[in-house]
Amino acid sequence: MLLTRSRIPDVLLVDDDEDVLDSYCHLLTLSGYQPKATTSPEEGLALLDAHWPGVVISDIYMPAMNGLDLLAELQRIDAEIPVILITGHGDIPLAVKAVKQGAFDFLEKPLNPEALLALLARALEQRRNILSHRSEIQTAVDHQLIGTSPQIVAIRQQLNQLAQTDKDLMLEGEPGCGRHTLATLLHSISDRKEGPLHVHDGATSPELAEIRASLTLCAKGTLVLQAPARLSPESQRWLGSYLLEQERNGSKAQRTIALFDEAPERLVERHLLMPELYYYLSQVRIKLPRLAERSCDIIPLFRTFLRQGCKRIGRPLPQVDRPYLETLKRHQWPGNIRELRNVAELYAVGIIKLAGVERAIPAANAREPLDDLVEEYEKRIIEDTLFLFSGRVAEAANYLGIPRKKLYLRMKKHNLDKELFKPQS
Known part of the structure; x- marks a missing residue:
């Protein structure tokens, strides 16, 4: 009993x-x-x-x-x-x-x-x-890492363990697979969550003075190091020695999470990543799978993103046909989770992608003249998309697949002001 x-x-x-x-x-x-x-x-x-x-x-x-x-x-x-x-x-x-x-x-x-x-x-x-802290960690990890695939189950276990340590680590994976999300999550469930989270891009800030400045900015917090191999060789050697010395002294000023979008070993072979920095960071590694490799997670992720999108724009959750869900599962998702999120958010505003050809959800009322229906539907789609992107015309135009100038002209035709779609302070 x-x-x-x-x-x-x-x-x-x-x-x-x-x-x-x-x-x-x-x-x-x-x-x-x-x-x-x-x-x-x-x-x-x-x-x-x-x-x-x-x-x-x-x-x-x-x-x-x-x-x-x-x-x-x-x-x-x-x-x-x-x-x-x-x-x-x-x-x-x-x-x-x-x-x-x-x-x-x-x-x-x-x-x-x-x-x-x-x-x-x-x-x-x-x-x-x-035990309360562990429960909070588990809840946060389960909320952010959606899915039941073996890869995601294993990553959840790794994060639960890493949240209770201060280990530096590397996150590997293709663009769009969730590296930044995972780094942010790890910061939020760590003992450093009250400290700053700072992202340093080695591609745009490769010099030693710049990486030193970033380390100062994230003191007592977390440094997310993007594109470490794009740092100058001098910066990489100094950073490797600095991180190793901190670990040996047991007094780390910050935690470092390095993001890689290709195998670090190949970067070392091509003399782009210095061995001393690679060996230090490779003590703890998490490799994020491509979305196509975890197909059983695609539908739960899509439904989650769809609910979030509908809630954000204040629209009811639409019905999703079973054949369309099968289409989502068959798609190869070259843009990974980021692409799936975009597709779900478009679905929330009535634009259906990946359905053979792009189409829109048909209007419920077809008793009005066709020209009026087209005009009203176009206005509603533009309004929904502007609301989705908080009035950012360039991003809305990119989502709708039209030039920004053309979108401005159609907004003018429908008397739509982008300022009306920005969040109110």
């Missing part, structure tokens, strides 16, 4: 003396806790997993397993489970060693009940905060 939430123990007591366990249980139960006691460390370990919301209190010296051994086994389950060790005077050096290796704290015998309860309260609060 599964335990209900209220029956899950919040304290695991481990001691080879049953009388001591009875005493601990009595104290903790009277204090409102739900202890679970065992004389067997192995039995206690079998009860726990990485989601357990409690604290372990254990005697440091037991015949079968001492405190250091138990701590090591607990850390294999979850390195952040708080462990409080109870020690006699002769075992204090062992307890101190355990604390250095990750135990929460230790108390000497004979126990002071108030000291134990105070320490336990602090340990439980720490554990609750850790």
Whole structure:
């Protein structure tokens, strides 16, 4: 029978003396806790997993397993489970060693009940905060990384782990596959989220003085390094040494996330990427797949982008025919997720792409004269597109596939002012 939430123990007591366990249980139960006691460390370990919301209190010296051994086994389950060790005077050096290796704290015998309860309260609060933070990370990752493909499941797991570290890394993938989105997400779920997120483009700012300035701008935050191979060789060598020195000193001023749109190894072979920078960044790598390689994610992504587009422009969610969804799945998506988002946002304003030929959703009312219907439909499409792009005429014209001058002329014909479509402050 599964335990209900209220029956899950919040304290695991481990001691080879049953009388001591009875005493601990009595104290903790009277204090409102739900202890679970065992004389067997192995039995206690079998009860726990990485989601357990409690604290372990254990005697440091037991015949079968001492405190250091138990701590090591607990850390294999979850390195952040708080462990409080109870020690006699002769075992204090062992307890101190355990604390250095990750135990929460230790108390000497004979126990002071108030000291134990105070320490336990602090340990439980720490554990609750850790699990709450993990839950927030999981929610953010699931919200941003949509899909069930094996590649996305693996990337979610990597991000969950990286969010709890300060490791620098490289993100690899074709343009449009979500590298910037992933870098922004990783910043937002890291301990540096209150610091600045700064993007440095090696193609437009390759010189050493420029990369130094960017590092100053993102102090205590995250540097997203775009096109690292376009930095000058001097900049790359200096940056590689700078990042390595920070890691060795354990005092990083910022986290660095490098973005690559082709295999870094090829860049090294072509002498575009300096080996010292490559070897440092390649310690942690995430490779983002092309959208066509994760076809089972195409429809969930399309529906998500469609809902977002409709909500943004205040239109009802349109029906999407099954044959059109199959067309989306068969498309090769050379522009990856960015292209799919564009197609979904166009669908939201009534323009259907990838349907053999581009077409528009037919008007519901065809009783008016054809010329009037055409004029009204053209006006509505222009209005929807201007609203979608917040009055930015160049982007609207590009989406509609017409020159900007022609769009201005049609806006004038329909008495449309781009200022009316800009967000109101």
